[in-house]
Amino acid sequence: MATDYLREFVMPIEILQTHKLLGSCEEALAERFTVHKLHQAADPAELLSLVGPRVRAIAGGAVSAELIAQLPALEIIANFGVGYDSIDTAAARAANVRVTNTPSVLNNAVAELTLGLMIALARRIPQGDQFVRRGKWPAAGLGLFSELTGKTVGILGLGRIGKEIASRAQAMKMRVVYYGRKRQPAEPHIFYDNLVDMARDSDWLVIIAPGGKGTEGIVSRQVLEALGPDGHIVNVARGSLIDEPAMLELLQSGGLGGAALDVFEHEPEVPEAFFALDNVVLSPHQGSATHQTRNAMGAMVVANLDAHFAGEPLLSAVV
Incomplete structure (x- = not known):
C-alpha cells in the first residue's frame, strides 16, 4: 500500500519525441x-x-550530435524503424547513450511490398489501371510485357528482410543470388563478392541494405550499366544507396530497363523527370x-524504453 502511495507521487520520466509517431505508440x-514533442514546438x-x-x-x-549535446x-x-542512419550513433556512443531500433517486425510488410513493386513493374499494372480508367481499352490493347518466372534476382543485403524477399522470389520461380559483406554459409543462394558482377548476371537487382556512409552510392553508374537495358532495379532501402x-x-x-x-535521395521530393517515364513505378x-x-x-x-528504465536487457540494441 505504501509503495502504491509513493508511486503516485513519483515524477514521471521526461522524454523527447522527435517526430510524429503512430497513435497507439504515442x-x-x-x-x-x-512527453515533450519537439516536432510540434513553436520554438x-x-x-x-x-x-x-x-x-x-x-x-x-532524426537525432543529431547537436541534439544529443543539448x-x-x-x-x-x-528509434521508430529498423534503419537508424538518421541517428548520429558515434555521438550517442561517445555520450554513453544507448540506441535501439525495431527489427524483424517489419520484415513481412517490406518483403510483400518488394514483390508487389516487382510484379507491378514487370506487368505495368499501374499503367494498365490508367489505361482502363482513361477509356483507352476499346481502341487497343496495352501491349505485352514480362514476368518474374525464370528470372534471376540479385539481392543487395541478405539480412532479415532480404531473406524474406528471397523466399518469396523463389515462390515466384525466380533464381536468387546475393551480394553482401560476407558469404552466409547457411544460405543456399549463390554469393557474389562483386556487385558489378552480380548486376551483370541478374535480371533484377533488389536493394535492401542499410543506409549510411558505408553504403552511400554503392549502386553506381557502373553497377546500373552492368544491369543493362533489360535489367530492372527495385529500391526499398534508402535513396542514398543509388546514384x-x-x-x-x-x-x-x-540503358536501364x-x-x-519506394525511396528517393531527397524524399519526399522526387525528381519530376521520373513522372514521365513508363518504365518506372x-x-x-x-x-x-x-x-x-x-x-x-x-x-x-515502448518496450525498449520500458526495459531500459526497469534495468532489464534491451530488446534490440544497436549501440
Whole structure:
C-alpha cells in the first residue's frame, strides 16, 4: 500500500519525441512518461533550453550530435524503424547513450511490398489501371510485357528482410543470388563478392541494405550499366544507396530497363523527370506502412524504453 502511495507521487520520466509517431505508440508513451514533442514546438530551441536538462530518453529518429549535446541527462534513443542512419550513433556512443531500433517486425510488410513493386513493374499494372480508367481499352490493347518466372534476382543485403524477399522470389520461380559483406554459409543462394558482377548476371537487382556512409552510392553508374537495358532495379532501402541522377539518365536513354522505387535521395521530393517515364513505378516510402507492422514497431519502441528504465536487457540494441 505504501509503495502504491509513493508511486503516485513519483515524477514521471521526461522524454523527447522527435517526430510524429503512430497513435497507439504515442498513447502508450503518454501513459508512461512526460512527453515533450519537439516536432510540434513553436520554438524548438526554447523547448530544449527549458526541458533539455531533464530529458532522459528520445522516442523517434532524426537525432543529431547537436541534439544529443543539448540533452545532458539522455540515456537512450528508441528509434521508430529498423534503419537508424538518421541517428548520429558515434555521438550517442561517445555520450554513453544507448540506441535501439525495431527489427524483424517489419520484415513481412517490406518483403510483400518488394514483390508487389516487382510484379507491378514487370506487368505495368499501374499503367494498365490508367489505361482502363482513361477509356483507352476499346481502341487497343496495352501491349505485352514480362514476368518474374525464370528470372534471376540479385539481392543487395541478405539480412532479415532480404531473406524474406528471397523466399518469396523463389515462390515466384525466380533464381536468387546475393551480394553482401560476407558469404552466409547457411544460405543456399549463390554469393557474389562483386556487385558489378552480380548486376551483370541478374535480371533484377533488389536493394535492401542499410543506409549510411558505408553504403552511400554503392549502386553506381557502373553497377546500373552492368544491369543493362533489360535489367530492372527495385529500391526499398534508402535513396542514398543509388546514384540517382545516373539511374534517371539510363532509364531515359534505355540503358536501364526499369525501376520500382519506394525511396528517393531527397524524399519526399522526387525528381519530376521520373513522372514521365513508363518504365518506372513510384511509391511513397511505404514499405512498413501497414496497421499490423506500424503498431508492432510502436510497441517495440515502448518496450525498449520500458526495459531500459526497469534495468532489464534491451530488446534490440544497436549501440
